[in-house]
Structures are given as structure tokens and as C-alpha cells.
Amino acid sequence: MKRLLFLSIITLVSINIFGSEMFISEKTLQFQIEEKFSVKERQKNLDKIYTDKKLGVLVENDKTIFRLFTPNAEEVSLVIFENVDDSVGVVYDMTRDENFVWEVSIENFLYGKFYNFLVKHKNKDAVLCLDPYAKAVASFNSYFTPRKGIIIKENDFDWEGDTWIRNNWRDLIIYEMHIRDMTEHPSSGTEQRGTYLGLTETDKKGGLSYIKKLGVNAVELLPSMEFANVEIPYRKELRGRFNTWNPYERNHWGYMTAAFFAPEEYYSINTRKLERNQWSGADAKQVNDFKQMVKAFHKEGIAVLMDVVFNHLSEYEFGNLKEIDKEYYFRLDDDGNFIAESYCGNDLRTEAPMLRRLIVESILYWMKEYHIDGFRFDLGKLIDWETIEKIIYEARKINPDVVFVCEPWGGGYDPAGFSLRGWGSWNDQIRNGVKGENPYNGLGWIFGQWYGNNNPDRIKSYIKGTLVKDEQGLFQTPEHSVNYLESHDGYTLGDFIRIGLRSVDPHHYKITNVDEFVRLNDEQLKLNKLAAMFLFTSQGITMIHSGQEFARTKVIAFNPEIPDTNQGKIDHNSYDKDNETNYINYSHVDINYELFEFYQKLIELRKKHSALRRADYEQITFLNTENNSFSIAFRIDHNEESIIVALNADNYREAKIELPEGKWEILLSTEMLVEKKFRSLSLMPKEGVILKKK
Numbered sequence: 111m112k113r114l115l116f117l118s119i120i121t122l123v124s125i126n127i128f129g130s131e132m133f134i135s136e137k138t139l140q141f142q143i144e145e146k147f148s149v150k151e152r153q154k155n156l157d158k159i160y161t162d163k164k165l166g167v168l169v170e171n172d173k174t175i176f177r178l179f180t181p182n183a184e185e186v187s188l189v190i191f192e193n194v195d196d197s198v199g200v201v202y203d204m205t206r207d208e209n210f211v212w213e214v215s216i217e218n219f220l221y222g223k224f225y226n227f228l229v230k231h232k233n234k235d236a237v238l239c240l241d242p243y244a245k246a247v248a249s250f251n252s253y254f255t256p257r258k259g260i261i262i263k264e265n266d267f268d269w270e271g272d273t274w275i276r277n278n279w280r281d282l283i284i285y286e287m288h289i290r291d292m293t294e295h296p297s298s299g300t301e302q303r304g305t306y307l308g309l310t311e312t313d314k315k316g317g318l319s320y321i322k323k324l325g326v327n328a329v330e331l332l333p334s335m336e337f338a339n340v341e342i343p344y345r346k347e348l349r350g351r352f353n354t355w356n357p358y359e360r361n362h363w364g365y366m367t368a369a370f371f372a373p374e375e376y377y378s379i380n381t382r383k384l385e386r387n388q389w390s391g392a393d394a395k396q397v398n399d400f401k402q403m404v405k406a407f408h409k410e411g412i413a414v415l416m417d418v419v420f421n422h423l424s425e426y427e428f429g430n431l432k433e434i435d436k437e438y439y440f441r442l443d444d445d446g447n448f449i450a451e452s453y454c455g456n457d458l459r460t461e462a463p464m465l466r467r468l469i470v471e472s473i474l475y476w477m478k479e480y481h482i483d484g485f486r487f488d489l490g491k492l493i494d495w496e497t498i499e500k501i502i503y504e505a506r507k508i509n510p511d512v513v514f515v516c517e518p519w520g521g522g523y524d525p526a527g528f529s530l531r532g533w534g535s536w537n538d539q540i541r542n543g544v545k546g547e548n549p550y551n552g553l554g555w556i557f558g559q560w561y562g563n564n565n566p567d568r569i570k571s572y573i574k575g576t577l578v579k580d581e582q583g584l585f586q587t588p589e590h591s592v593n594y595l596e597s598h599d600g601y602t603l604g605d606f607i608r609i610g611l612r613s614v615d616p617h618h619y620k621i622t623n624v625d626e627f628v629r630l631n632d633e634q635l636k637l638n639k640l641a642a643m644f645l646f647t648s649q650g651i652t653m654i655h656s657g658q659e660f661a662r663t664k665v666i667a668f669n670p671e672i673p674d675t676n677q678g679k680i681d682h683n684s685y686d687k688d689n690e691t692n693y694i695n696y697s698h699v700d701i702n703y704e705l706f707e708f709y710q711k712l713i714e715l716r717k718k719h720s721a722l723r724r725a726d727y728e729q730i731t732f733l734n735t736e737n738n739s740f741s742i743a744f745r746i747d748h749n750e751e752s753i754i755v756a757l758n759a760d761n762y763r764e765a766k767i768e769l770p771e772g773k774w775e776i777l778l779s780t781e782m783l784v785e786k787k788f789r790s791l792s793l794m795p796k797e798g799v800i801l802k803k804k
Contacts, residue, residue: 161209166243180435181210191224194392224258237433246394255427275413276511279589284653285326295693306399310406325713328413333364338424363685366424370472373400413483421492425455451521461494484513489520525584540572549609558761575649591650604661620678636796639780643798646712659709660702721748741765752803758793773804
């Protein structure tokens with residue numbers, strides 16, 4: 111059953127924009143909408159609509175064409191602004207075609223102009239909205255974050271012959287990093303601190319020079335699509351939410367995407383801090399700055415992966431897909447309220463055909479326009495399988511080696527499902543099994559403990575790639591397992607070990623001398639090395655988080671202007687801190703340089719010896735460690751090369767390993783072992799060694 115409503119003579123006289131009156135001309139529109147009894151039924155009917163028309167801004171034949179898809183809007187207009195801070199603009203009527211694409215064509219090129227769409231829904235005021243396909247964005251830095259799209263010339267950059275870095279996935283050694291954090295600390299020595307261009311500077315202590323020195327072959331950028339930087343005021347209510355959790359009123363990590371085709375403008379502004387209630391990004395400098403950064407990494411042979419967020423939108427700001435067409439773009443309950451399995455206020459309805467198209471086109475755009483080599487998807491399980499399959503299918507047409515990995519959780523947990531579709535996933539099993547689930551009562555193997563369902567067989571499974579052929583395995587092939595022990599989320603590995611060894615009580619003890627606190631004692635150093643050796647000798651993709659290589663700490667920085675009672679304590683969720691809590695302090699590398707060198711050597715060995723990254727399941731065999739369940743030794747025979755890795759995580763007992771026939775030389779050890787001829791190997795507690803047959 112359905113009923114039809116006919117709306118006509120919709121007259122707009124004025125609308126309030128950013129607190130100012132903007133006067134527009136009277137216009138008339140006749141529009142037919144269909145009402146169903148339930149949200150689900152209406153969304154199902156909406157999914158029958160599809161168009162291949164290019165959306166956003168199209169410049170061709172001396173004209174600039176603007177298009178927006180919204181099936182539920184009653185009226186849409188285009189507003190062109192001469193200056194970014196103008197509250198009054200020129201308004202152009204847009205017409206709707208049979209597939210609900212609203213369009214207007216304007217004579218001449220409009221490069222450098224600012225624009226929004228003015229969207230009117232039934233029984234609601236018209237709202238200025240950002241073009242979902244905007245290629246560059248200017249932002250007003252407040253919690254509502256008004257934004258304007260910028261009309262730019264695309265394909266207008268000299269790449270100097272640059273193209274994608276095409277790695278076999280099993281060769282990847284990924285360095286997860288935050289663009290601003292890598293160069294913002296004064297110790298980085300960069301001139302353009304905290305910016306894209308800061309990561310193009312060479313011969314500096316930090317940034318690109320440091321990453322090159324470490325030896326990784328890929329970086330994974332925390333979200334760098336335009337995102338909401340500012341959260342709602344502390345201790346104040348906004349739209350039914352009362353901010354009791356974020357005294358910094360910031361989102362530093364960027365997991366609140368605002369524009370899927372535009373680079374974050376904050377990273378082009380070398381101002382030391384975000385300027386509140388000011389427009390930024392109006393010069394669109396961020397577009398070429400981002401490309402300069404990618405080109406600089408590529409010149410050093412380092413691939414660039416992007417962390418992308420397609421499961422939800424920025425929660426607080428006004429004038430995005432929520433106002434363009436809430437019912438089409440979002441998962442809603444029967445009362446029309448947002449479903450939020452992401453815990454971020456809303457979940458995108460990725461199964462909607464036109465949103466699926468937007469996601470795919472965003473990925474392809476970053477590949478073609480910015481030469482991005484791969485992607486990590488936040489909360490990947492919130493994205494429907496058809497979209498997941500479409501993304502990798504279309505992307506491989508452009509670059510067959512493009513990297514796709516994800517968090518295999520969010521509204522479920524299914525690493526095996528992603529693996530069946532050719533995707534890699536973060537392997538939380540190896541993370542939790544090796545270091546533990548939490549540093550208080552959930553310590554893992556490196557501490558000489560078993561937690562939960564962890565056991566020696568599972569530890570062996572991680573080494574072989576956590577494959578489905580092992581009981582409780584996850585992946586079809588090893589390259590689908592992203593092996594990691596630390597990421598942006600949770601405690602750093604260094605702090606996890608400090609807390610796990612009861613070196614500090616993070617709930618009560620405040621640290622005043624961070625330089626002294628970061629310094630590793632012997633026991634902490636042993637566990638960091640043992641964990642790293644396990645990670646780099648396991649089959650799969652290897653990922654470390656920035657600072658893991660020197661046991662980075664995240665002590666919350668002191669700031670008397672911020673009402674945070676946890677300052678001086680260790681942070682496990684530093685998403686809100688654009689300060690020294692997150693910035694990479696390169697003087698701490700010098701303090702723990704022995705660990706840094708150890709990571710360097712592990713990276714070098716993994717690159718040099720294919721057995722450590724490309725061995726088949728059957729080429730790995732385990733050796734007897736004389737009933738010591740916390741020690742493990744395995745032999746890899748691959749491409750006429752034989753390597754033995756032996757690790758002892760026991761707290762008290764030695765691990766004795768009878769070596770196979772032949773002469774074995776030490777490639778790397780956690781201790782300064784003396785090279786000699788031997789038939790058996792004895793490892794002290796918390797020691798590890800990598801041997802190669804001569």
C-alpha cells in the first residue's frame with residue numbers, strides 16, 4: 111500500500127547561514143515523493159535507483175557542471191562564493207533528472223571558487239551542504255565545522271614519472287604513522303613541522319630520513335582524508351550529547367571523515383596549532399602538498415598506504431550526507447534513528463548502490479590522482495561484502511598489486527571472510543597471544559604466561575601465518591595476516607611491557623620525568639626484543655607502529671590550561687591529543703638506541719632472507735625444546751636456505767635445543783652470543799636467536 115504526495119510552489123525567501131542572512135531568489139519546483147510504511151521498505155525501494163553520471167564538479171567544453179545525488183530532497187540549489195568567509199553567494203537553481211541527480215551547468219571555468227549545495231527536505235529548513243565529491247575543502251575550525259568545496263584543476267601535478275610501488279604483500283614491512291606526529295616535535299629537526307611537506311625534507315633527524323634509516327618499505331598513514339578536528343565543548347551539551355570524555359575538544363587521529371576525495375588541510379598549515387574559529391585550507395595547497403609527500407616516499411622506495419574510514423561520518427558537524435539524504439545514506443532503525451555499531455553516532459549504509467559507488471570511486475581516485483599504493487579499512491566488518499568485493503575488483507584493474515587490509519571487526523568479526531575475498535586483516539590473535547590482551551590480568555607469551563585460549567599450538571600457528579588449515583586459524587594464505595603487536599589503539603608495546611612487569615602503576619603514579627621513564631631497564635629491553643624477534647620471523651605482512659622500535663611511551667603531556675586529571679599518567683587512547691603525548695620525540699630514540707638498532711637488523715634480515723617472509727607452510731618444522739612450553743624453535747627450509755629461529759619466553763628455565771646436522775652461524779641474537787661451532791643450543795630465559803646454515 112502506498113500513497114502519493116504532490117508538493118508544489120516551494121518558496122524560499124531567506125536562510126540563515128553561519129549566523130548571517132543569505133538572500134536568494136524565489137523558485138518553484140514540483141516534486142513527487144513516495145512514502146512507505148517503514149524505513150526498511152523505503153530504503154529497499156531507493157536502492158532501485160542508480161546512475162552512472164559523473165557526480166560532483168565536472169569541467170568540460172568551457173563549462174563547469176555541478177551534480178548531486180539525493181532522491182529525497184525537495185529542492186537543491188548551488189551556491190558559489192567568491193571568498194571563503196563570504197556568507198552571501200550567488201545561487202543557481204538545479205534541476206533533477208529521472209535518476210534523482212540534481213544538476214546545473216555554468217558557463218566558464220570556476221577554478222578557485224568556493225561552493226556548497228543548498229538542500230531542502232520536507233518540513234525542514236534548507237541546509238548548506240558540502241559536496242560529497244569535493245576534491246578540496248576549506249574548513250571553519252569549530253565543532254559544527256562548516257565546510258566549503260573548492261573548485262580545482264585535477265591532473266595538474268608534475269609526478270616526474272612517479273608511479274605505484276608494487277610490492278608482493280609478503281614482502282611488506284609497514285610503519286603505521288600519523289602525518290603530524292612524525293615531524294611536529296622540535297627534535298625532528300624539520301623546518302615545516304607537522305605537515306605533508308615536513309615529510310619531504312631529507313637529511314633530518316626525524317621524518318622521512320628517519321623512516322628510511324629504519325628500513326621499512328611501506329608507511330600506513332592514519333586518516334588523512336579531510337576530517338573533523340574539533341569535538342563539542344567540554345562539559346557542555348550538544349544535540350543530546352554531554353562531553354564528559356574529551357577535555358581537549360579535539361580529534362587528533364582523524365577517524366571522523368568529512369570528505370572522501372579531499373586531503374586533510376590541517377597538514378598543510380605550519381602554524382604549530384589548529385586555529386579555532388578560523389577558516390583554513392582555502393588555498394587548496396593541501397592537494398599538491400599531499401602529492402609531494404607521496405612522491406618523496408616513492409623516491410626512497412617506500413610505498414604509501416592510507417587508513418580510510420567508510421563506516422561512519424563525522425559525528426558532530428553539520429552539512430554532510432546526514433543533511434543531504436539521511437534516509438538514503440545511513441543505516442536507520444524503525445523510528446528513523448541512526449544505528450551506530452561503530453559507536454561513532456552513525457553507520458553508513460554501504461549497501462546502498464550510490465554510496466557503494468562513492469566508496470569505490472574514492473579509492474580509485476586516490477590511486478590515480480595521488481598514486482596511493484594501498485589501503486587499510488577502519489572497522490571493515492561494517493562494510494557489506496558486495497562493496498568489499500567491488501572495491502578490490504575495480505582497484506586491481508588499475509594496479510594488480512594494490513594492498514587492501516582492514517580491521518576485520520565492527521558489527522561482527524570475520525577475518526576468514528575477508529581472506530576468502532582476497533583481503534588482508536589485522537591479526538589480533540598474534541597481538542593478544544604474544545604480548546597479551548591487557549597488561550593487568552591478561553599477559554601473553556612473552557611474559558611466560560598463557561591467557562584465555564592461548565597455548566603452544568596457537569603460538570606455532572602464528573609463526574606459519576595463522577592459516578585455516580591449523581585449528582582456529584583465520585587466513586587462506588599468509589599474506590592475508592597482518593602481524594602486529596602495537597597500533598595507534600591501546601598501549602604502546604613499550605608501555606604494555608612496563609605495566610605488565612609492574613614497573614609502573616598507570617592508575618595512580620604520575621610521571622614527571624618522561625626522558626628517564628622511557629629508558630628501558632634490562633628486563634624491559636629483553637621482552638621488547640623477544641616480542642620483535644617473534645614478529646619479524648612469522649609469516650605474513652609485518653606491521654609496527656611508529657615508535658615501537660624504541661619502546662615509545664605515551665605519557666600524557668602536562669598542560670595547565672587543560673582540565674585533564676590524568677596528565678602525567680600513561681595513555682591507552684590518545685586520539686584526542688595534538689601534543690607531545692603523541693609527537694615522536696627523537697631524543698628517545700637515542701635513549702633506547704640498542705632497541706632501535708635491533709629493529710633495524712630484524713628489518714634488514716627479513717628483507718635479505720626470503721625464508722623469513724615467503725616460506726610455505728610445509729617448509730616450517732618445529733624442533734624439540736625439551737618440555738619447555740614457553741620456548742619455541744623452528745626450522746625454515748626455503749630456496750636452498752635453512753634458517754633456525756629459537757625463542758625462550760620462560761621466566762626461569764633455560765631452553766635446550768638439539769640442532770640438526772651442519773654448521774650454523776648466528777645472524778642475530780637478543781644477547782651478545784659468541785659465535786662458535788655447536789650441536790646444541792641453550793637459551794637463557796627471555797633470549798632469542800636466529801641461525802643460518804652455512
